[in-house]
Structure formats: C-alpha cells, structure tokens
Amino acid sequence: MTTLRIVTAQINPVVGDIEGNTDKILDTIARATAAHNPQLILFPELVVAGYPPEDLLLRASLSHRVDRALQRIAQATSEAYVIVGYPRSREDGLYNAAGVFYRGRMQYEYFKQCLPNYRVFDEKRYFREGKESLVFDFFGVPTAVSICEDVWQDGPTSAARSQGAQLMLNLSASPFHAGKQIEREALLAQRAWQGGMPVVYCNLVGGQDELVFDGASMLVSKEGELLARSPAYQEHLACMDATWNGKTLSFAEGDITDLKPVLEDVYETLVLGVRDYVNKNGFKGVVLGLSGGIDSALTLAIAVDALGAERVEAVMMPFRYTSSMSVSDAEEQARLLGVRYSCISIEPMYDAFMAALADEFAGLDADTTEQNLQARCRGVLLMAISNKKGS
Template identity: 75%
Template sequence: MKKLRIALAQINPVVGDIDGNTDKIIATVRKCTAESSPQVVLFPELVVTGYPPEDLLLRSSIARRVERAIKRIADAVGDAFVIVGYPRYLDGALYNAAGVFYQGKLINEYFKQCLPNYRVFDEKRYFKEGQHSLVLDMFGVPTAVSICEDVWENGPMSAAKAKGAKLMLNLSASPFHAGKQVEREALLAQRAWQGGMPVVYCNLVGGQDELVFDGASMAVSADGELIARSPAYREHLSYVDAHWDGGNLNLLPGDVTDLQPVLEDIYQTLVLGVRDYVNKNGFNGVVLGLSGGIDSGLSLAIAVDALGPERVHAVMMPFRYTSSMSLEDAQAQAELLGVNYQVMSIEAIYDSFMAALADEFDGTTVDKTEENLQARCRGVLLMAISNKKGYLVLTTGNKSEVAVGYSTLYGDMAGGFDVLKDVAKTRVFELARYRNTLSEAIPQRVIDRPPSAELAPGQKDEDSLPPYVVLDRILERYIELDESAETIIEAGYDRDIVYRILRLVDLNEYKRRQAPIGTRITERSFGRDRRYPITQKWPIGD
C-alpha cells in the first residue's frame, strides 16, 4: 500500500501581479516541500494572474508574461506534482488552464470545460471551452484534474471516471455568498459519489474588488464524507493523506476546521473585503463620516477589524439638526475603538454655499435640495482628507438605502468603497449585535435608536420609507428572487407600498451606477450580479 500526501496551497494573489504571484507560488512550493514533503501540491484557479483578471486577459503582453511565469514555476519544481492555474494561449485561442509541473518541466495541461457565464462570472467573454479530460499517473494513482465549474456540472466527472480516474483534483476560485460553503460541500459529496473517487478541492482566498474568495479548501472521500476543511478567510497550507492499494484511493482523516455561523461568515467576508481593497490598492488607511448612527457605527467596527485603529480616521460633521445623542454616541464609539477622531462642523460651509446660491434659490421653497447640500458638504470634507492623507473614503450606505436611492449623489455616496453596499438594513442590526459579542464596539444606544439621516428636524427614516423589516423583504423578493410586483403582493404585501418601492428601485439605477463598489455577500448584489439599463421604459414591477 502506497501513501500519497496532497498539499492544498490556499493563497491570496493580486490580480495582474504575475511576477509577485509567481514568487508566492514558488515560495509556497518550497515551504510545503521543506515542512512536509507532499507528492502533490494543488493551487487555486488562475492563481498566476489572480481571479478574475477580466479584460487584462485581452492585453497583448499577457501571453508572454504567463509563459515567463510557467518557466519560472517549472524551474522551481522538483519531485512533487505541482498543479497551478493560469490563462493559456494556444493556436489562437485562450483557455482557462491548469498546468501540471514535475521535475523541472510542464508535463501536461488541462483546459476548463465548463465556463460559467452567469451572475458575477463572464468567462465565455474570454475563454474557449476545453474538450478533453486529463487523467495522468501520479505516483501510481490515476488522477484527474478539473477547474472550479467543472465540478458543478456532471460531464467532467463522468468523463474522468470513464478514463479510469481514482482521484479528482479541483482548482477553484469560488466567491463567497451567504450559505455558499454548505452548497459547495453538498456538491462535492455528490460528485464524489458520482465518480466513485475522492475529490480534493483548493479554493482561492482574498478580496478582489467586490468579490471575496473565502478559501475553506477541502477534501471529500469517495463516499461523500468530508475529510478535511481548511480555515476560511486566510492563506493556509493544509495536507491530506491517502492510501493507495492499487485499485482504490482512501483518504485518511485530516484537520476539519469548524464551519462558522452564517452571520460570522458575513462579518469576516466584509472585513476581508475592506482589508484587501485598501491594502492591494496601496491606501495608507481609511476615513469615514461617523454620524452616531448604526450604519457608520458598523462600518467603523469593520474598518478597525480589517486595518487596525491606527489606520482608521473617523470624522463627525455635525449640523444644526444633529442631536446631542449623535455627538455623544459617535465620540463614545471612537473612544471604544481607539481611532483617530475629529469633529468638523459643516455649519459655516453650508452657509457659504447657501449664500453663493441665494440668487438661484430666490423665490423657491425649502425642499430636498437643502438636505442634499448638507450631505455634499460632508462629502467635500472627506474627499479633501482622502486627497491630503492618501486615505480611502469609506461610504456607509446599506443595501436597502442603495436600492431605493435613499442617499445623495456626491454627498454620502462620495467615496471609494461602500462597506455595507450588499447588506440589508435588518442585517446591519444583526451584524452590529454580533460584533458586540466579540467585544464592545458599537454603543447599545446606537443600535436601539430609530434610524435617521438627521437632515431635517425630527427626521426618521420611516418618515420616507416603510419599516425596514417590510422594506427588506420586498427588496429581497424583487432584487434577489426576481419576483414581479404582483407575485410580491400575493405574498401579503400592500399593493401601494410594493409599487412605490419597486418604482424607486427602478428609477435609482442611475445613482447605483455612480456609486462606489462594495463587498458582495448575496447572490444578487448591485454590481456584477445585476445589470439593468438606466434609460428604459420597462413597466414598473413587471
């Protein structure tokens, strides 16, 4: 009986940094070879370029740069099979490839057969589908190679089984959404049963623009039992051992990191999304407006957990409508989290703008214009701090507000990254309560008080919107489940409210198109998942 050790190299590349990613791949191979001498080292999908490289794949120099990386990896590989993902030009076509390296050579390649082209995925824009399975002898074990979506479809596993494979290795770049890990594990168990062979799966980790790849690489036995699960949200080297008796490969029990509750997963996803966006783009830190409300309060906590308090600057920008409670709560939270905190009144700035606009506004009545002007005064201050100090401005609008346009262009929407863009308001409250179970971070009064933009005397969000518990259910049905207005009404929601909310969602596409990106946590975020025209005459709610 032979023993086979497989290393799962769950790493965090930077998109486009082919040289840096290749350095990391080589260093990881050397590290795991030195510490554990595995026979196989498995990396994630497209790890050489990072995922998704999008239109970088169309750059004329990419083939040359990838070829150079392939040669460097080959030169660094010794007596272990190393499987690495990269884009590969061949005969005028581009493939999503997995290269198998051994003893200083690239000995074989597999081209991804099932190209996802839905939601955040757009692979048919770039890649040609592979047509053939790859099964090769790895220390006596007939081993198949596949890439991500290939295990979400039936065909590649059936073809590998027909070729005599006894082990499936899968390179993956599978982004997070709430509940995704449970789906993955059920899927891998199904494929293992289908093929009658273990499946070893290595997933990417790290944030890339709005996407977060959560890692949690794993191995599943031939009968669908979970044998190993790597930690989520961080780079990690794990090892899976197997016994080969000449006919079957049996995985030995490995380390299984516990699954986290969904709420904790969402929180960690938001933290990693902020950390990698800030660090990979080279910002010195972040600045955000701290209003004393729950959205900015949760955003501040996430920023501190992502970057540390020394890289977070919070600014309270009061106006005549700002309550003493908001001032007290903002200061209390800043002190709790130990961030750099400053108070800058917008009163004089607002008055200056109003004086400049006096002739234009003569004979008009006070309306939303004056409220929006307050938000824009704040946006100017935050952007000035950003420019001067090299900080990224974090905006704090939640998904409910973004959906219905309850925000101000060039005001509270001014910034580079929206921490809560895909987080519904009701979930904001859940996450705030969860964060306080880790340590005191958000004053309880911030969580308990009725939400308000404080742009007018006595203003509350529910003066303009239905209760968030109602609003969020309607938005979920319309945005994430694609239900029509009538279907939502049949579920028990008021007709007038449904049509008013859906009309707001449709009308505010122009705002969302100008909004900063934010971390995706659902299957239908505003961004790559949901692409609607701004100029259109589609009937509301149909």
C-alpha cells in the same frame, strides 16, 4: 501499498501582479515541501494572474508574462507534482488553464471545459472552452484535473470516470455568498458519488473589488463524506494523506475547521474584503464619516478589524440639526476603538452654498435638495482628507 500526501495551498494573489503572485507560489512550494514533504501541491484557479483578471486578459503582454512565470514555477519543482492555474494563450484563443509540473518541466496541461457566464462570472467573454479531459498517472493513481465550474456540471466528472480516474483534483476560485459553503459541500459529495472517486478541492482566498473568496478548501471521500476542511478567510496549507493499493485510494481523515454562524461569516467576509481592497490598491488607511449611529459604528468596527486602529480616521461632521447625543456617541465610539478622531462642522460650507444658490432657489420651497446638500458637503470633506492623506 503506496502512501501519498497532497497539500492544498489556498493563497491570496493580487490580480495583475503576475511576478508577485509567482513569488508567492514559489515561497509556498518551498514552505510546503519543507514542512510536509508532499507528493503533490495543489493551488487555486488562475492563481498566477489572480481572479478575476477581466480585461487584463486582453493585453498583448499578458502571455509573455505568464510564460515567464510558468518557467519559474517549472524550475522550482522537483519530486513533488505542482498544479497551478493561469490564463493560456494559444493560436485558437485564450484558455483558463491548469498546468501539472514535475521534475523541472510542465508535464500536462488542462483547459477548463465549463465556463460560467452568470451573476458575477463572464468567462465566456474571454476564454474558449476546453474540449478534453485530463487523467494523468500520479504515482500509480489515475488522477483527473478540473477547474471550478467543471465540478458544478455533470460532464467533466463523467468523462474523467470513463477514463478510469480514481481521484479528482479541482482548482477553484469560488466567491462567498451566505450559505455558499453548504452548497459546495453538497455539490462535492454529489460529484464524489457520481465519479466514484475522492475530490480534493482548493479554493482561492482574498478580496478583489466586490468579490471575496473565502478559501475553506476541502477533501471529500468517494462516498461523499467530508474528511477535511481548511479555515476560511486566511491563507492555509492543508495536508491530506492517502494510501493506494493499486485499485483503491483511501484518504485518512484530516482537520475539519468548524463552520461559523451566518452573521459571523458575513462579517469576516466584509473584513477581508475591506482589508484587501485597501492593501491591494496601496492606500495608507481609511477615512470615514462617523455619525454616532449604528451604520457608521459597524463600518468603523469593520475598518478597525481589517486594518488596525492606527490606519483608521473617523470624522464627525455635525450640522445644526445634529443632536448632542450623536456627537458624544461618535466621540465615544472612536475612543473605544482607539482611532484618530476629529469633528468638523459642515455649517459654514453649507451656508456658503446656500448663499451662492440664493437666486437659483428664489421662490422655491425647501425639499430634499437641502438635505442632499448636507451629504455633499460631508462627501467633499472626506474626499479632501482622503486625497491629501492617501487614504
């Protein structure tokens, strides 16, 4: 009887920061080894480059930077297998790859077979499809590797089963949408049943532009039962313990983090997306227009939860039609959340614009143009504050 421990390392990389991401991977390997003494550490899809790397993949320097990163990762491995995702350039094209590292070198390499090309995904623009499965000997356990979309299609699991796999490891970068986690769990249960093997799934966490990756890495038994679920929206190391008797791999039940209600899920996604957009782009903080209404109040709350009150500035920009209640509500919202607050009237600049446009507008009735001009005045103020203060 062999006892095995797998750690899923859901971490938050920065797209393009290959050196920084590699530092994070090496630190995670060291922490996971010291805290849990695993036999395998599984990272998410394309974690070395960050996801989605998009046109960064077209840069000639990319392959050299990735190669240096993989050398550093290989040197950091010892008695535990480490599996990471990265873009791999070969003579016949670019592949979405996963490397299996052990005892100082890359032992195996797998290329993603199913490339998503719908909604937010455009992988066929950059990558070639892998054609071969990977099943390797993990301390006696025939173990398959797949990458994200591979488990959303039938073929890779069927191929792995035909090659005798008793365990599926999936590196993923699956972005959030409302209800997505329920879909993932149902899908992994289906694949576990189809392959007759447990599935260990490690998902990316973090925001990148309009996408947010919510983590929630999982373990599903070969019967399709959920045995472990990591927390969403945060970096996390999860231990998954198993025994292998030479024929059957059995996992013990691990920690299962509760799912949140849909609205709370959406809110946490927005908070993470704002935090990572601001921090990964190097902004000092945020400045926003506060009207006293519900929309900007919610935006203010998200900003404060994402960054802390000390990095948020709210600006009330009243006009002649702005009610006194709106002004007082905005001030109270800013006070309650403890952010910097100022009130700048747009009346003088609006009047200046209207005076400059008097001849152009002569004889024309007032319409939405004048309303839109108010919004443009507010936009100019916020842009100027943002430019001046680096927020």
